[in-house]
């Protein structure tokens with residue numbers, strides 16, 4: 173079995189370990205929660221377990237529909253073997269409905285349906301507060317090649333269609349989400365990082381109740397219960 177060697181990175185929600193195989197890492201999901209670029213900090217009990225299970229389920233779904241992912245094998249309730257990649261320094265956000273920073277920036281009420289899925293990029297840099305950037309910025313600064321950018325855009329829209337349909341079957345509306353892509357040593361672009369209630373906005377179809385990290389960000393209560401409820405919904409046949 174693949175085993176953890178030295179820790180090579182610790183992020184806000186996950187640790188990453190080397191393994192005996194240079195082509196594989198192990199990610200370990202934590203319960204630590206942060207918001208507003210790390211200004212708000214806390215813990216969500218068993219969030220790591222929920223996010224590990226949910227990400228792996230969604231990566232398998234997405235891989236099965238033709239978008240390659242870093243997922244290899246779940247080892248335990250918090251640990252998963254993934255393909256070693258270099259993460260592109262872009263947060264790729266797709267929005268179906270206005271919410272969060274988009275609503276604030278453009279003065280559009282939360283809950284306003286967008287006329288088309290809207291992709292935006294942020295430059296992944298905590299010191300700069302992950303600033304919004306466009307395709308030209310990403311190319312001019314050498315963050316991606318034109319071919320990678322095209323792949324990322326097309327995969328991101330495909331992931332949106334897959335996730336939107338899947339969540340709707342589970343009684344959840346996919347408002348928006350953030351994904352990240354990585355590149356393997358042979359140049360293959362893969363969907364990486366995680367897909368979880370930390371990285372998606374999910375609203376109950378009937379009540380529009382927020383079923384995601386906004387419960388933590390905005391102190392809405394029932395944070396742990398909501399993460400468990402989302403996992404139950406997505407795992408129920």
Ligand code: UDP
Pocket residue numbers: 263265271272273274302348349350370371372373385
């Ligand atoms: N998001 C994320 N990590 C970030 C920023 C955003 O996972 O560092 C997700 C967030 O959960 C939401 C979507 O990306 O599903 C859009 O977030 P937004 O830009 O509205 O930012 P926020 O309002 O969360 O600051």
